[in-house]
Each structure stands twice: as structure tokens, then as C-alpha cells.
Amino acid sequence: MTLPATKPSKRKIQTKAERRAETTEQILDAAEFLFSRHGFYGVTLKDVAKKVGVHHTLLNYYFADKQSLFDEVFARRAKVANKVRMEALDAYEATLDGPPTVEGALHAFLDTNLDLYDQGDQGWHYAGTLAAAVSNTPEWGAELFDEWFDPIVLRLIDLLKRAMPECPEEDVFWGYHFVSGSLMLTLARTGRIDKLSNGLCKADDFDAIKARMVDFMAAGFRAACRDKSARST
Template structure:
């Protein structure tokens, strides 16, 4: 599947040859269900997908999905959690490594690169599955009713670690400005991960919403300047 996938639903990846044990077979089927559900949820959201849709994409009866997952919300949570754990742990590790390397003198851009670039690398290098997850994450982050709870559960520790480093990098900056800066930064990240195609149209093709490499080259630098400016202007007022 290339990055210009049409709206027609493609088939899930070819089924691998079943392993010998029941545990291996169950694990294999679980991954196939999660992959199919991730693709569908990333395009149609929680309420736009049924278990029958997932079953059809996997090539089985919907009762099989119920055997693995109690209901659609349980399936959705499993889809989200599968990759949330990976990106959260990677970013926490990079933030901690950066903190140690900076020896108590972190910079705003250095902290942001540990947080943003580490995440963007997953979407650059991880294949279409990670791009699907990116779009799904953007949906969840913008769904107050139940999405905020998922984001809190999986990402609060790594976000607060970033905030800690930003405070160290800007010791005179009002704390609320650091949190607002994070708010603006994560908003830009979520819009990027959504890959809406809007920047493609506005720029006449000069920019592409799926060009995560271009985003990685610019975002941390751009956001660092924003943090620095709001803290400077507020301290002078």
C-alpha cells in the first residue's frame, strides 16, 4: 500500500502461514484483527466502523471478533494501546537520554526534538500501519468525550517529562506559558498526523501532508522559537 492509497478499502496484508500451537494461532489472528481494525478506525472513527466491517476485512465471521474482543470499544482500545505503548516508551527513553546528555543544561529545541522527532521517526520508518495509527491518534486527541481519557492514560508521563525539561531550559518562564506552548505544539503535531491533505491543496502541491520528513526538519525549530518568544515577551510586559 503506498502513501497515496485510494479511498477504496484495500485487503489486509496476506495471511501468514498458521503456526503450530494454538497460542501462536491466536496471536496471529489477534494481529490480523488489530491491523484491519486500525485501518478502518483511522478512516471512519469509532462510530463509523462495525465489528462486521472488521470481520469482512479479515475474511471471517463477526462472531470470531467477539471471541477475541468483548465489544467494539474493547477492540478500539486494544488497537490504540498497541502502538501507544511503543511511542510513549520510546519518547520517554529519548527524553531521559537527552536529559542526561545535556548535564542539567537542556535547550528548548533539544527537548522538543527528543519528544517530536522520536515520534515522527515511527511514522517515517514504520510503514503504513504506523501512518494509520497516526491518523487514529489525531482523532482520539480531538475527541473530548472519551479520547482525552485515553490520551491521559497513555501519554501524561511522557508529556510531563517534556514539561520538566522545558522548565529547566527556561527557568524564568511563567509555568502557564510553558503549558500553553505545549498545547500549541501538540495541536500542530496532531494536525500533521491527521494527514488531511489541506496543506497540499493550499500550497498547490508544494507541501504534502504525508511528508513527515519535511515536518521533522522544521517543527521543533519552529516551536522552539515560539516558546522562546512568548516567554520573552511575557517577561518584558
């Protein structure tokens, strides 16, 4: 029996806008990887073009210069990270039947962020390393973090103030400072703890980190916020 001839499948023809969007994502992915490994000053547009497999002049069609490319690389992940953390904080606050707790606020702020950078695609791993590097760049890192993350951080601090109304405001801010440092070191995945512990602890074991970080930080907040006179006796 002769089978009826099948019609060749038609490949969808991309529009100009779709091609541009796809190429933009390829450029951002390549730049994200390179910036995460070599920093802003260690990467050129030619390096990015080579990684993508295109002529470097094409990048000028998509991005005015390296700074605009870097800004878009950072913004792409920051938008998503802010959205999921704000949603988590909203969801936590909606469950409250009384004041928030230190642990509850920190879990909402930290766990969702750790899940995103751990369970997302490989690009999120590079983005975490890049964020950690930017946070430790004195020249302009703070300005970039101010621009993107101040609203979400201040939302967390508001919850912590309500959880510890007796705590001096300065100690709440210092507490966040220490939380931020721990989070950035975690996202950097340097592997230092692997070597120090002879493999007992692993920098990319985010489940182990989640199981410990909030308890550690909450205890630190409470210790720092005890009455000053009580601590001095």
C-alpha cells in the first residue's frame, strides 16, 4: 500500500522584531557570562561578539556602548529578582495575624532569592556571581544597588522594625548590612568553604544554606538588639 505523501513542515519565519529579540538575548547571555568571570573592565565588546559568534560592529546596532550593555545585563535579572521577592514579602505579610517575626521576614526575603539563583537556568548562576562582584565595587557598585534594590530592602527593614519595635533603628540597619554580606558571598559561589571544610560544606549547596542562614541571622539580630545596658553588664 502506498502511503500518502506528507507535506514538508513549514518552518515559522521570524519577524524582524523576533530576530532582534533573539539576538539581543544571545548578546545578553554572552555578556553576562563574561562579566561574571572578568568584571566590567575585563571585557570588551569584541569579546562579547566573539562569544556570540558575530562581528563586533553588530553589537553597536543593539547597544550604544559597553556601559549600556552592562546596565541591561544587570537590569534583566534585577527586575525578576525584585518581582519574586516583593511577591514573597507580600504573601508573607498577608498571612500575618499580628506582628511579623524576624524569621518570617528573613525567610521571605532570602529563600525566594536563593531559590531563584539556585534553581534557575545557568544564567542565574552567572548573574549571582556578577551581583556579588558589583556589590563589592566601591566606585559605582553601591549606586547600581541603590537604583535597583532600595525599595525591596527598605520593605524588609520595615518588617524587621515591626518585628523588633524595641530595637534601635541603627541596629536593624547594621543587621541588614551583615545579612547582605552573607547573601552576596553565597551568590558568589567562590568555593572557599569547600576547601576550608575539606568538602564537608559546599558553596553551591543552597539547601544546606537555606536550612541555616535565617536561624543564624535571626539570632544575630536579637543579640545586636538587646538592651545596651544589659549587654554591658
